[in-house]
Amino acid sequence: MPGKPRLRRGVRLTFDRTRDTHVLLFPEGVLMPNATAAAVLELCDGSSDVGEIAEKLRARFRGVRDQDVADVLARLETRRVVEWT
Amino acid sequence: MNDVTVEPPLGMLAELTHRCPLHCPYCSNPLELAAKRDELTTAEWLDVLDAARDLGVLQVHMSGGEPLLRPDLPELVTRAADLGCYVNLVTSGLGLTAARLADLVDRGLAHVQLSVQAADATRADQIAGAKAHSRKIDAAAVVREAGLPLSVNVVLHRANHDQVAALIDLAERMGADRLELANTQYYGWALRNRAALMPTPEQLAAAEPIVRAATERLRGRMEIVYVVADYYERFPKPCMYGWGARQLTVAPNGDVLPCPAASVITTLPVENVRTRPLREIWYDSVSFGAFRGEGWMRDPCRTCDRRALDYGGCRCQAFMLTGDAAATDPVCSRSPQRPVVDAILAAQPEADVPDFVMRAPTVARAEPSRTQTRAGSR
Ligand SMILES: C[S@@+](CC[C@H](N)C(=O)[O-])C[C@H]1O[C@@H](n2cnc3c(N)ncnc32)[C@H](O)[C@@H]1O
Ligand code: SF4
Ligand code: SF4
Numbered sequence: 001m002p003g004k005p006r007l008r009r010g011v012r013l014t015f016d017r018t019r020d021t022h023v024l025l026f027p028e029g030v031l032m033p034n035a036t037a038a039a040v041l042e043l044c045d046g047s048s049d050v051g052e053i054a055e056k057l058r059a060r061f062r063g064v065r066d067q068d069v070a071d072v073l074a075r076l077e078t079r080r081v082v083e084w085t
Numbered sequence: 086m087n088d089v090t091v092e093p094p095l096g097m098l099a100e101l102t103h104r105c106p107l108h109c110p111y112c113s114n115p116l117e118l119a120a121k122r123d124e125l126t127t128a129e130w131l132d133v134l135d136a137a138r139d140l141g142v143l144q145v146h147m148s149g150g151e152p153l154l155r156p157d158l159p160e161l162v163t164r165a166a167d168l169g170c171y172v173n174l175v176t177s178g179l180g181l182t183a184a185r186l187a188d189l190v191d192r193g194l195a196h197v198q199l200s201v202q203a204a205d206a207t208r209a210d211q212i213a214g215a216k217a218h219s220r221k222i223d224a225a226a227v228v229r230e231a232g233l234p235l236s237v238n239v240v241l242h243r244a245n246h247d248q249v250a251a252l253i254d255l256a257e258r259m260g261a262d263r264l265e266l267a268n269t270q271y272y273g274w275a276l277r278n279r280a281a282l283m284p285t286p287e288q289l290a291a292a293e294p295i296v297r298a299a300t301e302r303l304r305g306r307m308e309i310v311y312v313v314a315d316y317y318e319r320f321p322k323p324c325m326y327g328w329g330a331r332q333l334t335v336a337p338n339g340d341v342l343p344c345p346a347a348s349v350i351t352t353l354p355v356e357n358v359r360t361r362p363l364r365e366i367w368y369d370s371v372s373f374g375a376f377r378g379e380g381w382m383r384d385p386c387r388t389c390d391r392r393a394l395d396y397g398g399c400r401c402q403a404f405m406l407t408g409d410a411a412a413t414d415p416v417c418s419r420s421p422q423r424p425v426v427d428a429i430l431a432a433q434p435e436a437d438v439p440d441f442v443m444r445a446p447t448v449a450r451a452e453p454s455r456t457q458t459r460a461g462s463r
Contacts, residue, residue, distance in 0.1 A: 009232075009234045009262065010195060010196050010233070010234030010262065012171060012195065014169055016141075016143060016169075018093060018139075018140075018141040019093070019141065023143055025143055025144060025170075025171035025195070026171070026196075027171075027173060027195075027196045027198070027234060027236055027263065028263075029095070029096075029144070030095045030096070030143050030144060030171075080308065
């Protein structure tokens, strides 16, 4: 996968206290990412690549592989949540 | 229906006003347009936004009518955004100047959905019943310059269906991130103008490959969403993802509806934010409970293998076409009342398409005032 992921224009990640979960807000709807996806998304700032994101995650969670991050990002890309810079 | 677990709503369509500078004959607003004096006040809308967020609403679509006609729009955007909602402005674009948009963006506006009537000014202005097209082009540029994502929405019908390719080009030139090509849903003014609006099977067949090719060609640059003409389909649309499941609509006068068209169901005891808290309306009202889940379904929906996919279709359409809001959507090929829809399609004129009845306010008169145009006869 090329480059550095970031949230697509118009997509916002926030925490919803009503549902006690992270939510992704975008024009077409609302997605509720699971804890792993939310952790990845919080690091999608357009300046870190997959390896760097995985590295940062390893500081918080044990056993995160680069491939896990890449898989999550691929799914988020097909849902039009992230894009690559 | 006590067997249903009711989830909190995700989205609210806030119809701030029914007033509008345009007169689209396809408008889904009701024939009985709410008068300005009946509109909720600023304080009442602010309370609605608070209550909606408290209930779980995360997306607020500021719509109408033309939402830019409400001078308190900036204040309402601020509140919705401060509450943590994703705020979408659904607009005709008239009145969207760079200064007004910049202010709305500052206040937290996240997205603009701009409607367009046709691919060229002559035809577009004819359909809109006003000189509007060039101002929409300007509005799109203003949205782009503000760096906001832009969705362009086109309602398709007989008088513009042959322009699908040109409409896709126009949306590309406007810099849209997303283009919604939505065949007319027959509610409100659109139902009244159905005979003039119904596309021909030839138009639909011609549009399909064009849309498919463009969707491929533009993948990753502009997303195209094509909403099919449901009268011509075998199965109904999964309306609102189910009644009272995800969304609610607050009409200009404070009526709370499970879907924007639901005021046509005259048997529905509609609630109002002025007389009942929003939370109670969502969870406890008869109107929101009426068609939740599957308990209300009868045959053939009750036992159908598709009922979790389309929820039995649209309740408003069932009511309008069969007189019974709990009937299977008659668009469905499994509905015993499908002949009603087939008869409508069979009765479509080949030529001599009737004139449009342009949208206009109903001012305590038996008949809405009429403005005729020939745009429907193309
Ligand atoms: C009722 S309008 C109100 C906002 C604004 N006046 C506008 O037209 O964009 C909301 C959205 O519904 C679309 N719309 C209107 N009538 C429709 C119909 N009969 N079927 C499907 N969409 C419709 C419009 O194009 C617009 O995107
Ligand atoms: S669809 Fe047309 S007439 Fe209806 S509210 Fe929008 S711009 Fe106005
Ligand atoms: S019978 Fe009812 S549930 Fe089955 S496809 Fe038709 S509308 Fe949907």
